[in-house]
Amino acid sequence: MVESSGSREQWATRLGFILAAVGSAVGLGNIWRFPFQIGQEGGGAFLLIYLLFVVLIGIPVILVEFVIGRRAKQSPVKAFTELGYGSWRYIGGLFVLTGLMIMSFYSVAAGWVLRYTGGSVTGAYFENPEAYFAAVSEGTMTIALHGLFIALTAVIVAAGVKRGIELAVKAMIPALVVVMLVLIGYAATLDGAMAGYSWFLSPDLDVLAENWTTILPAAAGQAFFTLSLGMGVMITYASYIGEDRNLAEDSGWIAGLDTLVAVMAGLIIFPVLFAIGATPGDGGPGELFIGVGGAIAEIPGSHIVGVLFFGVVAIGALSSAISILEVLVSYLIDSYGVERKKATYGMAGLIFLLGVPSAMDLETLDLIDGITGGFMLPLGVFLLVIFVGWVFPHSDDELSKGLKSGAEGRLPQLWLWYVRTVVLFVVAIVLVFYAYNQLVEFGVIA
Template sequence: MSERETWATRAGFILAAVGSAVGLGNIWQFPFKTAQYGGATFLVVYLVAAFGIGLPAMLSEFVIGRKSNLNTISAFERLGYRQWRAAGIVGLLTGFWILSYYSVVGGWVLRYVGGSVTGAYFGDAGAYFGTISAGLPAVALHAVFMALVVGIVAFGIEDGIEKATKLMVPSILVILVALAVWAFTLPGSGPGYAYFLSPDLSQLRLTVGTTGSFPWVTFGGPLAEIIPFAVSQAFFSLSLGMGAMITYASYIDGDESLFGDSVTIVVFNSLIGILAGLVVIPLLFAQGAEPGAGGAGALFVSVASAFATIPFGRVVGFVFFLVVLVAALSSAISLLEVVVSYAVDNYAVSRPQVAAGLGAAIFVLGLPSAWDTAWLTWFDTLAYQLFLPLSVLGILVFTGWVFGRAAVDELLRGTGFGGGMGALWLWTVRTVVLLGVLLTLVLGLITLFGGPDPAIVPPL
């Protein structure tokens, strides 16, 4: 086993973790899911999920990673709980699964960067998307994107991932701010801000009662449908349940405050998601597009159509899709690093070779998604409603009920907090967060496989 790498600086770790979180989950999925599931109502549920569930869950992954200094599977062995390796395996496979179709979407973005320069999508944005999103063109772009990801990961932690994300993350933030200011000037964008920032509170009703001896919960409006997607969006956009945060925390060499780092990451992640919404949703309304209609590709079609009709559309389109590409790469490298880290930690293999081999395997898994967007939608739905909440649930059960006091001790290293803060975090993980993830999983399974009215959730 070769000597294990570490982050060169604390800022490098934070930016890498932010880069992992800030990706297509923020700039593609977040505006798309927000538009599809009620605008500001979805935003409210998402923010509650990100800070109330995502933040404690991220700390759980950080604790496991830093304490063990090993990858998402071997970490449990080093901590003395070999039987819990299954939780790490689920996380690794979830990241592997997500990267396979994530890379296909990254390939779309590559094509749109070039299409912005040439104006290729200006004539008929819908037909352009249909041409590049499936079949041989999508397969080729999927291969190019995966090759870029493999190239960055092959250089290692300090020279590859850390240097790349130090450039990527500030660039994403600066460009999104500029684009949000620009979107504010578009005629007809006003209703987009109302849709995105003014929640309909009638959709957030929740009633608890009993029928005989059985308690039940009724959600008003579409809340039962919003919850699993909003919570899973928080997991997706924060890179939770994929092994990424355990792996990144395993490269920490010091007593930095995990609590401070996680708050920074969640705040930056949420800020960039909101900035993306402030660009995309007003743009859709300015163009007259119906929010949430048309599936996963609708965002590409609608945004591209808008760029085709505005002054300096090629320039703005190039800048927008370039920042989406940078964000996609920053997240994709973290997902590939999860599986590369496991191989490098446990076998006598070189990083470049294993990155190339695993990248090829992920490319093959992504071929159905590249060939037909219906497969991509199925891969994405399964990840959101089953794999992500199931993976996070395993981590929370281990941290809260198995690792317990040792997890608190690791969390408090470098914070200056007393035991009260650690006890509060542990109680939150064991109860509120765990029940929230379990509820998300149940609602997701009901939606995924059908069954009783999803507005009625039986006792767990």
């Protein structure tokens, strides 16, 4: 639950905050985007780099967002002004724009999930998964399901932090984990499960050596996407945190639980794909629906497994969408004083309109996904790291206030040094590689 502190709500329990933050991180990024990313980028080689990014870059950047959010007690755009650095508020504006763009295609993909959950009951996609996905992924029905998912998300966010977000995630996240454990146990019984585990968990260093310039930015973008970094989510959620919380510990828990769910998704998806001899990565954005959906159609208990699997994906998608919409809504509330319900349904309407092109054309969805995940999220992280590493006050007292009230020892200064050097350098390299890959793709560089 959440209690009021002055004019701003606070998470009353550490569990409530962590589940909300994990709910933000756990979603389509883990279960939809992760499989086709890892399939296209070399299996275990991509997983290795992804895990390194989560640990070495993701956790420190979560802490960066937490420090700003808790100190400012404001949403991303207003936070920089509240801290006395109004000229940096454009970083918050970038976060809002990124969130809008992500939600515009995210809700479309989530609409597919709703359709497949219902389709699992009737077996609608069992006979011809490719044709079914082609029908589901574009057109009038896709627009309708896109709107339905946004409406579900808006109802929860409109209820507020106390009666909406925290209450929802406390029910959804435990349910998601329990059902995933059941599906992992089932996947382990399938023929080909060991081949799936081997492909997923064993990094091929030759693949890494040959493709590291594409694997590196792809893994970074996936880590930022799945941890909800570079879009202001963690700043917004941290603005509701009390002064007595240990943000360093919370950052580790959130990244760890999110990564656990991503690995759990792989332990379900890849054994299922290998059980029918499917090749991971062939389906692109449709990997989850064509590949996994087709595999589910061929295994025993397909109706039940399909409902459970796509039901889990729907829960994860909703928990993440709640957090992104909350960033956009809190921006209107904090910056313009808009009443929560009006802000929520207004933003929901805008997202619906922006999502229509993605609902009508799969290539548009793929393009926006690539721009946001490959460029906008890393750019937001890069600018944020510059601000905290080189602009934000660096005295022990100021850093201690940001990390934890009364924090002692060398953590604040060690963390600051790491953020302003190692993290900044690595994220800069990611952006350079993204630019290089785009130049190669468009033929500017041979």
